[in-house]
Amino acid sequence: MAGSVVLHGMWASPYSKGVELALKVKGIEYEFVEEDLTNKSEALMRYNPVHKKVPVLVHNGKPIAESLVIIEYIDETWKEGPRLLPQDPYERAKVRFWTGFLQQQLFGPMLSVLKTDGEAQERAVKEAQEKLKVLEEGIKGSYPGGPPSINGDNMGLLDIVGCPILGAHKVLEEVLGKKFLDQEKYPRVTSWVKALTELPLAKEAMPPHEKLVGLFQFIRSRALESAAA
Amino acid sequence: MDGVKLHGTWASPYSIRVKWAMKLKGIPFQYIEEDLFNKSALLLQHNPAHKKIPVLVHGLRPVCESMVIVEYLEEIWPQYPLLPIYPYERSVARFWVKLIEDKSPNVWMVYRTVGEEQEKAMRDSLEMLSILEEHGPNKGKKFFGGDNINIVDIAFGGVAHWMGVVEEVSGREMFDAEKFPRLHAWMGNIKSLQLIAENLPDQGKLCQYLACQREKLVSSSSQN
Numbered sequence: 033m034a035g036s037v038v039l040h041g042m043w044a045s046p047y048s049k050g051v052e053l054a055l056k057v058k059g060i061e062y063e064f065v066e067e068d069l070t071n072k073s074e075a076l077m078r079y080n081p082v083h084k085k086v087p088v089l090v091h092n093g094k095p096i097a098e099s100l101v102i103i104e105y106i107d108e109t110w111k112e113g114p115r116l117l118p119q120d121p122y123e124r125a126k127v128r129f130w131t132g133f134l135q136q137q138l139f140g141p142m143l144s145v146l147k148t149d150g151e152a153q154e155r156a157v158k159e160a161q162e163k164l165k166v167l168e169e170g171i172k173g174s175y176p177g178g179p180p181s182i183n184g185d186n187m188g189l190l191d192i193v194g195c196p197i198l199g200a201h202k203v204l205e206e207v208l209g210k211k212f213l214d215q216e217k218y219p220r221v222t223s224w225v226k227a228l229t230e231l232p233l234a235k236e237a238m239p240p241h242e243k244l245v246g247l248f249q250f251i252r253s254r255a256l257e258s259a260a261a
Numbered sequence: 262m263d264g265v266k267l268h269g270t271w272a273s274p275y276s277i278r279v280k281w282a283m284k285l286k287g288i289p290f291q292y293i294e295e296d297l298f299n300k301s302a303l304l305l306q307h308n309p310a311h312k313k314i315p316v317l318v319h320g321l322r323p324v325c326e327s328m329v330i331v332e333y334l335e336e337i338w339p340q341y342p343l344l345p346i347y348p349y350e351r352s353v354a355r356f357w358v359k360l361i362e363d364k365s366p367n368v369w370m371v372y373r374t375v376g377e378e379q380e381k382a383m384r385d386s387l388e389m390l391s392i393l394e395e396h397g398p399n400k401g402k403k404f405f406g407g408d409n410i411n412i413v414d415i416a417f418g419g420v421a422h423w424m425g426v427v428e429e430v431s432g433r434e435m436f437d438a439e440k441f442p443r444l445h446a447w448m449g450n451i452k453s454l455q456l457i458a459e460n461l462p463d464q465g466k467l468c469q470y471l472a473c474q475r476e477k478l479v480s481s482s483s484q485n
Contacts, residue, residue, distance in 0.1 A: 082360065082396050094349055101355040108348040121336040125324045132326060133310065166310050173309065 037062040038090040040076050042069055043239050044247050046139065046196035047099035048087040053192040053237055054103045058113040100131060103189055114186040126174050131193040133170070138163045139197050145212070146204060146248055147255035157212075164218050171220040178223075187233060195228040196238070203244045207252060263320030265290040268304050270297060271462050272470050274419030275327040276315045281415050282331045284456055286338045328358055331412055343412040353398055357405065357413045364389035365420045372431040372475050379431070386424075386435050393417070394441045403450050410454065418451050422461055430471045 039055065039062050041048030055062050067076055067086050079088045079095035088095050089102045091109070096102050107116040117124050141163055144156035187195065198221065201213040215222040228234055267283065267290050269276030283290050295304055295314050307316045307323035317324045317333065324333045335343050344351050367389065370382035398413070399405045405413035421444070424436050438445045452458055 082392055091349075096349070096352045096356070098356050098359050101352050101359060104355065105348050105352040108351065121333055122319075122322050122324070124336065125329050125333040128329045128332065129310075129324075129326055132329065170310050 035092040036090075038065060039063070040065045040067050040073070040079065040088045040090070041086045042067050044244060045086055046193075046200070047135075049196040049237070049239070050099045050192050051087045051089060051102050051106075053187055053195065053233065054106050054116055054189075056233060056237060057116065057187055057192070058106060058110045060106070060110055060113075100128075100135070100189075100193070103192065107189075116189045116192065118188065127188065127190045130167075130170060130174065130190055133163075133167070134190075134193050134197050138167065142197070142200070142204065142212075146207065146252050148259070149256060152259075160212070161217075164213070164221060168218045168221050171224065187228070187231065191228055194224065195234055198225045199229050199234065199238060200244065200248075201225065203241060203248050206245050207248045266293060266318040267291070267315060268293045268295050268301070268307070268318070269315040270295050272467055273314060274423045277419045277460065277462070278327045278415050279315045279317060279330050279334075280460055281418065281457065282334050282343060284460060285341045285343070285410070286334060287340065288334065288338050328362060328412075328416060331415060335412070341409075343406075343410075343415065345411070354405075354411060354413050357393075357398060358416045360389070360392065361413070361416045361420060364392075365417075368420060368424055368427055368435070371433055371435065372427045372471055373478050375479055379433070383433055383435065390436065390441050390444060394444050397443070399443065399447055404447065410451070410457075414451060418457065421448050421451070423467075426464060426467045426471055429468050430475055 037055070037060055039048070039051055041052065041064060043049075043066060052064070065073070065075070067073060069086070072084060076086065076088060077084050079090055080097045083097060085097070087099055087102060088097050089105070090096075091105075096105050103116060117127055138160070141156055141160035145153060145160055148156050198213070205212050213222055213225065229238070265283070265288060267276075267279055269279065269292065271294060280292070293301070293303075295301060297314075300312060303318075304314065304316060305312055307318055308314075308325045311325065313325070315325075315327055315330060317330045319333075319337075324330045331343065344354055364385060367382045367385035371379060371386055374382060397405065402408075404410045405417070410418075421436070427433075428435055436444070436448075452461075
């Protein structure tokens with residue numbers, strides 16, 4: 033399956049990174065267009081007129097938006113190479129459930145923890161901890177054999193989504209100066225994230241730690257400034 | 262083939278989506294009406310993460326989240342396909358399902374809130390309708406799925422029906438026929454399908470139920 037593959041993304045976006053990981057797992061050659069989110073390209077606005085957001089995959093001139101939708105498209109279109117979603121429909125349902133959870137339920141609170149302080153931050157931390165607890169129980173119930181993975185060394189959809197979102201916990205902890213992912217409270221989540229971030233693909237593809245720290249610090253200080261204004 | 266059970270509630274648009282999908286596909290199932298104030302042990306066991314309906318139980322396997330369930334049904338029971346065949350068209354359908362999932366909770370917030378919160382919920386609900394009206398993939402078609410309903414019709418159908426009730430209960434107009442003519446035409450098409458019309462909750466009963474919920478929520482928030 034040849035053809036032109038262009039990904040409009042942003043280096044620090046976990047949604048964008050997920051699509052990149054998917055392309056790399058499949059061994060698909062692609063052109064990456066780094067979008068400046070404060071000055072979005074005309075092409076991005078044209079390819080995603082509804083949301084005007086990254087990531088957008090453009091395959092042979094046709095745009096696809098929404099990271100999970102893009103990743104399923106990649107899996108369905110490039111059938112050679114490792115599977116991104118499991119074959120069994122029930123396992124697929126589990127993966128779809130948990131990837132939805134990571135994106136919709138966990139990421140938001142993590143961002144709030146970064147952008148707030150005082151009481152607001154305490155509330156955000158509490159919410160994030162509740163979600164981590166659900167995830168911990170979920171891994172225990174849905175993947176009793178250990179960290180979820182479908183291909184041994186290859187990342188599956190759940191890993192692809194989990195790695196950028198949860199892998200950022202170290203950055204968050206450095207910026208805040210306190211622990212976020214407690215190994216004792218969330219042993220399964222912790223060991224899964226550790227396994228993911230140790231993978232050669234993660235080491236190659238994840239944004240550099242220091243660069244993310246700088247960005248998170250900037251996001252935090254800007255958010256706190258505008259809250260105080 | 263293992264038995265299929267659906268844990269749902271009559272007043273939930275999420276529940277109804279799954280019901281529609283199963284009836285369209287002719288899947289025999291047992292329906293279990295849950296009392297959300299007294300959830301069954303089975304429900305809590307099958308959806309420990311969210312403790313919410315709908316939950317599909319196929320044999321012993323629980324599947325949660327209405328649109329995850331619909332995709333699961335699609336994969337096991339391919340009759341009356343709810344997704345297009347080709348990956349690109351499938352991605353378009355899934356894009357719209359995601360948009361509806363992300364934005365439709367604003368509709369519930371319209372009857373669950375007052376004041377500034379309600380204003381925001383109204384703005385966001387109207388934005389969703391505007392986007393669907395302008396960009397929705399049903400241009401020149403009877404349904405989002407073309408001549409037959411598909412996963413997008415199922416995702417939005419429940420939301421649209423409930424919107425009418427939310428309008429009545431909250432006294433706020435959202436689904437204006439002049440502002441959203443294409444969506445209104447689509448709604449008419451959806452409701453003209455016997456299977457859909459026969460599987461909608463009674464409007465009066467739903468109004469009473471939501472009005473009651475609104476009263477409890479609004480009075481408890483004004484006491485804070």
